[in-house]
Amino acid sequence: MNTTDTHIALSTSHLTIGYLNKKQKNIVATDVSFSLQKGELAAIVGVNGIGKSTLLRTLGMVQPKLTGEILLDGKNLESYTSLGLASKISIVLTEPVASKNLTVLELISLGRQPYTNWIGTLTKLDKDKISKAIRMVQIEELQHKKCYELSDGQLQKVMIARALAQDTSIMLLDEPTSHLDLYHKVHILKLLRAIAHETKKTILFTTHEIEIAIQLCDKMLIMEENKSSFGKPCELITHKSFENLFPADTITFDSQSGSFKVKK
Numbered sequence: 001m002n003t004t005d006t007h008i009a010l011s012t013s014h015l016t017i018g019y020l021n022k023k024q025k026n027i028v029a030t031d032v033s034f035s036l037q038k039g040e041l042a043a044i045v046g047v048n049g050i051g052k053s054t055l056l057r058t059l060g061m062v063q064p065k066l067t068g069e070i071l072l073d074g075k076n077l078e079s080y081t082s083l084g085l086a087s088k089i090s091i092v093l094t095e096p097v098a099s100k101n102l103t104v105l106e107l108i109s110l111g112r113q114p115y116t117n118w119i120g121t122l123t124k125l126d127k128d129k130i131s132k133a134i135r136m137v138q139i140e141e142l143q144h145k146k147c148y149e150l151s152d153g154q155l156q157k158v159m160i161a162r163a164l165a166q167d168t169s170i171m172l173l174d175e176p177t178s179h180l181d182l183y184h185k186v187h188i189l190k191l192l193r194a195i196a197h198e199t200k201k202t203i204l205f206t207t208h209e210i211e212i213a214i215q216l217c218d219k220m221l222i223m224e225e226n227k228s229s230f231g232k233p234c235e236l237i238t239h240k241s242f243e244n245l246f247p248a249d250t251i252t253f254d255s256q257s258g259s260f261k262v263k264k
């Protein structure tokens with residue numbers, strides 16, 4: 001391992017992702033290669049059904065990779081125990097919360113599960129991490145509400161706080177801004193950016209908010225059929241990587257403004 005490798009938190013090479021059905025492999029994407037450093041905020045973008053969630057689930061070991069390599073802190077992902085992995089990677093998926101009858105505080109406390117003893121008693125350290133997560137996401141006024149009382153956007157903030165309470169070096173989030181208005185989308189992504197930069201966590205999320213991601217992310221992974229492009233947003237713009245994302249007769253990319261234009 002050379003000196004630059006020590007800064008790499010999560011990397012993949014020649015990764016093939018998809019689903020193993022009874023006899024046959026349903027390959028979703030091949031040769032997905034990227035490398036994320038500690039403290040970076042990165043977005044996975046691409047059209048519907050291209051494999052963004054599948055990639056996030058594969059990185060979080062929710063489903064197995066088909067071929068290729070995933071390294072976490074320089075070690076193969078498969079070499080971690082489930083407990084070891086839970087203290088390294090937190091993952092926020094889009095599935096609905098199983099128990100909306102919990103209070104916000106109780107749900108966020110579940111983020112400490114990898115660290116608590118078998119009765120689940122919270123130590124002072126656990127309680128401090130939970131309070132810090134609540135403060136960072138600015139949901140102090142919601143903490144004693146039941147989860148079923150929350151709006152979708154409020155619930156998304158609570159799920160981010162739960163991942164923060166887990167206090168892992170990597171956070172994976174599937175569409176963390178999907179139910180939010182423009183202001184709150186920007187607010188959440190700026191919050192994730194601040195968390196990544198201030199706490200040196202590596203945060204990777206899927207999104208359809210490509211224009212906001214171009215402005216706020218350190219790195220982006222563009223998934224397209226049969227290829228993926230990875231780099232800083234400005235490099236991807238220079239390499240015209242956003243230009244073929246959507247059919248050119250409907251939507252074009254303006255590299256000057258970093259935004260998409262609708263063809264009338």
Ligand SMILES: Nc1ncnc2c1ncn2[C@@H]1O[C@H](COP(=O)(O)OP(=O)(O)OP(=O)(O)O)[C@@H](O)[C@H]1O
Nearest residue numbers: 019026028046047048049050051052053054055206
């Ligand atoms: N459980 C499953 N078994 C088999 N194939 C699946 C399963 N879940 C998803 N797929 C397929 O995998 C492909 C990628 O889906 P995925 O949800 O990863 O895309 P996505 O880029 O996140 O899409 P979206 O932007 O619409 O959320 C799709 O063709 C989908 O039909």
